Amino acid sequence: MIRDLTVSAISVPSKPGQSPDNLALIAGACRKAAGLGAKIVVFPELSVTGFIPNHPVGDHAEWLRGALKTAWGTAERLDGQAVDALVGIAREAGVYVGAGLMENAGNVLLNTFVLVGDGRLVGYWRKMHIPMFEMPIYNGGGVPEVVETPFGRVGANICFDALLPESTRLLGVQNCEIGLVPFAADPAPGTAEAWANWARPVLQARCAENGMFGVACNYKGLVECAGAEQAFPGGALVIGPSGEVLSEAADMLVVRLEQERLLEARAAFEYTFRFRRPELYELLARK
Numbered sequence: 001m002i003r004d005l006t007v008s009a010i011s012v013p014s015k016p017g018q019s020p021d022n023l024a025l026i027a028g029a030c031r032k033a034a035g036l037g038a039k040i041v042v043f044p045e046l047s048v049t050g051f052i053p054n055h056p057v058g059d060h061a062e063w064l065r066g067a068l069k070t071a072w073g074t075a076e077r078l079d080g081q082a083v084d085a086l087v088g089i090a091r092e093a094g095v096y097v098g099a100g101l102m103e104n105a106g107n108v109l110l111n112t113f114v115l116v117g118d119g120r121l122v123g124y125w126r127k128m129h130i131p132m133f134e135m136p137i138y139n140g141g142g143v144p145e146v147v148e149t150p151f152g153r154v155g156a157n158i159c160f161d162a163l164l165p166e167s168t169r170l171l172g173v174q175n176c177e178i179g180l181v182p183f184a185a186d187p188a189p190g191t192a193e194a195w196a197n198w199a200r201p202v203l204q205a206r207c208a209e210n211g212m213f214g215v216a217c218n219y220k221g222l223v224e225c226a227g228a229e230q231a232f233p234g235g236a237l238v239i240g241p242s243g244e245v246l247s248e249a250a251d252m253l254v255v256r257l258e259q260e261r262l263l264e265a266r267a268a269f270e271y272t273f274r275f276r277r278p279e280l281y282e283l284l285a286r287k
Contacts, residue, residue, distance in 0.1 A: 001152030001177040003259045007040045008033035010252045011192075011234030013221030016050030017074050023048060023085050029252070030093040036254045039151060040096045044219040045127075045159050045182040046111065048082050048101040049074045053223050053230035054133040064136050066226025071137055075104035078114070078124060086116045096122065096149065098180050100158070102138065109138040113156050113182050115147065123147035127158040128167060146174035156180040162202055162216075165209065166284075172210030172273060177262060179212050184219035184232060192218070192235035192250040199237060200245065208243030211266045211273055213257050220251070241265035 010029045014022040026043055033041045045051070052071055056063035076082040082101055090097040096117030103112035103126070111127035111134070126141020144167070146155040155171035155178075162168060162181050171179055187198040195218050207214040220234030236253045238246045242265040247255035265271055 001259050001262055002150070005039055005151045005178075005257045006037045006254060007042065007178075007215050007238065007257060008036070008038035008252065008254045009042045009215050009217035009236035009238065011044060011218055011220035011236060012047060014044070014047045014050045014219070015221070016052050016223055016225045017070055019049050019074060019076070019082055022050060023082065023089065026086070026097070026099060027089045027092070030089055030095055030097060033252070033254060034093040034095050038095060038254050040098065040178075040215070041093075042180050042182065042215050042217050043097070043099040044217045045100040045113065045184040046102060047099045047182070047219070048086070049076060051184045051219055051223050051230070051232070052137060052225050053228040054137065055230055056226070056228040058227055063226045063228055067137060067228070070225050071102055071109055072104070075102040075109055077104050078112070078121060080104075083114060083116065083121055086114065087119060087121070090116045091119055096151070098156070098182070100182050110141055111138050111158060112141070113158050113180065115154060115156070115180070117149070122149060123154065125156040125158060127161060129160050129164055131160050144170055146171055146176045152177040154178045154180065156182070159183045159185060162206055165206065168206040168210055172212065176210065176212050178257065179207065179210075179214045181214055181216040183216060186230060186232050190231060190233050192233045195233050195235040196237055196248055199235075203237060203239045204243035204245070207239045207241055208270070209273065211241045211262065211271050213241055213262070214239040242268065242270070
């Protein structure tokens with residue numbers, strides 16, 4: 001990891017089925033973050049194509065047909081227009097951009113988070129663990145890879161994935177230094193503070209367990225589709241590699257990540273990663 005890296009996490013009010021408008025919001029936010037010195041700008045889960053609400057109150061079958069039609073109609077391929085647009089936004093602002101989209105993977109849909117920069121798609125991650133309310137919409141993805149960037153080694157867990165320690169450990173064993181964690185969560189009572197109180201202890205544990213920075217950003221705004229709606233409060237949170245809170249905000253934050261923190265965390269006795277004994281854990285892979 002480089003000595004100093006400034007990152008930004010920004011909640012934007014994306015809407016399902018309005019990808020051009022969502023991309024315009026992302027572009028404006030990137031310009032603002034770049035002006036404050038950010039080199040990596042992180043947006044929420046499904047921020048490009050929009051989150052499809054999954055709490056129907058009427059006919060469930062009717063809702064599902066409508067939701068799936070919208071999902072397929074807005075889903076993007078990794079070599080498609082939305083990713084190309086993100087590459088252009090990143091190039092114009094002079095930053096790396098991480099954003100989420102519904103991916104058309106051929107005959108299935110996936111909840112995917114992409115990182116673009118230097119004129120290309122740098123990496124992508126597909127949500128592995130799908131909560132029950134989201135299962136009707138998309139499938140689960142495979143093992144997340146860590147990618148090398150000019151700033152350090154970067155990986156991602158998408159929302160629910162971070163609640164399962166194995167998800168982040170898959171990044172840790174690949175020497176991830178900066179973990180991106182996009183969310184779309186609305187814990188009661190539906191405020192950014194409530195989201196942070198819910199997400200903070202989980203992210204602190206994941207970062208301390210694996211000795212990595214965590215940059216988290218939550219979805220924002222009211223979404224409506226197929227007769228269902230859901231409201232998200234936004235929120236942004238950055239955690240250090242010892243589990244310390246570095247910055248927290250309701251909508252946008254810009255914070256510097258220092259290599260020295262990473263070195264200190266991995267030199268500490270509390271960095272338990274180095275005491276792991278994988279030869280003892282075969283049972284975990286079978287149960």
